Amino acid sequence: MKILKKLSMLLVVSMIATLFSACGTTQNSETRSKKDVPKSISISYVKSPLNVPSIVEKREKLFENEFSKDNMKITYPEITEGSKMTEAVAAGSLDFCNAIGATSVILAAANGVDIKIIGVYSRAPKAFTIMAKDPSIKSVKDLKGKKVVGPKGTILHQLLLGALEKENLKASDVQFINMGIPDGVSALLSGSAEAALVAGPSVDNAKKNGAHVVTTGEGILDATIVIGVSGKFLKKYPDIAKRYLKVHDKSLSFMENSKDKAYSLTSEETKLSLEQVKAMYDLYDFNPKVTDKDIKDLNDTKDFLVKNGMLKKNIDIKSLIVNIK
Structure with missing residues (x-):
């Protein structure tokens, strides 16, 4: 009988220990979960x-x-x-x-x-463009020797160099000046630049003021x-x-x-x-x-x-x- 009582007591203690262990695991899991989420x-x-x-x-x-x-x-x-x-x-x-x-x-x-x-x-290759106002500039070839403005080291700059290369021209064949898009469009429309690298809604605005698209990025870059x-x-x-x-x-x-x-x-x-x-x-x-x-x-x-x-x-x-x- 004493042996049975001892076994019963051991079983109860074991169950309680397991219960507390499970609770601790749950709490640790919840703590870890909270730590794994940024504020x-x-x-x-x-x-x-x-x-x-x-x-x-x-x-x-x-x-x-x-x-x-x-x-x-x-x-x-x-x-x-x-x-x-x-x-x-x-x-x-x-x-x-x-x-x-x-x-x-x-x-x-x-x-x-x-x-x-x-x-x-x-x-959006078609959303990136090279624009001009002079009607005699109809293609990228016509940019040779011209002043082109736009943001350096960007997709638009990459478009310019890719377009020139496609026509067997070099970067040195144009006068490139680093300039943001809004300022570039202003320079184009005022005549202080012959071409500008333009993207987004500025393309539509430039068109309304007499500029036209010489080329887009289609076929040159994505x-x-x-x-x-x-x-x-x-x-x-x-x-x-x-x-x-x-x-x-x-x-x-x-x-x-x-x-x-x-x-x-x-x-x-x-x-x-x-x-x-x-x-x-x-x-x-x-x-x-x-x-x-x-x-x-x-x-x-x-x-x-x-x-x-x-x-x-x-x-x-x-x-x-x-x-x-």
Whole structure:
């Protein structure tokens, strides 16, 4: 009888110990879960030239709807320059670059910034142009000896050099002056430059003031804009990055199923007319999947940077791309 009592007591003690152990495991699991969730997520917000997914995500509070259940705060710093975005990533103040030029990512990565590409934001070769006002400038060949203005080290600059090469011309065959798009358009319209590198709504505005398109990026480059993420953030919070892309997919579904609403939101945010938004919308491919063609375009961009002395260190493009879906 004593033996049975001892066995019973041991069994009870064992059950209690197991119960407390399970509770401790649950608490540890909950603690770990909380630690694995950041308090806030910073996502760059760039609405121009026509970043419809970003506009839908912000206006429809798609990220807030996804992450508020974990008490995460969403911030949208309006950083419009790619170099400034990568600086913020390096400083730890920006987690996701929602729409950043591949040029900026490649240059930053080559300079030691821990940044990764988790998707393509858009491709819009027809939205990037070389424009002129003089009616005698009808083709890229006519740019020889002319003054061309535009932003250096960008997709537009890459377009100019690619267009010249296609016509067996060299960079030295034109007088290139580094200038932002608004100032470039002003220089073109005032006659202080014969050609300008123009993208987005500025193309339509320049046309209304007598300028015309000499060429677009079609057949020269894909004008790839990507979705970037801090490599440090991605390593620490891979599940958050996955959920981020799911939200991005929701914005694309919204654009497909509620197109008129998407047009309206974009018009309100960019101050473009609905007609302008609709005309520009069809120039964009927002499919986020990174294809072999995208990788080729990214490698072409890298080669462009090396060829023009802007990239001194070689970098493996595929090492920058992370498939997290």
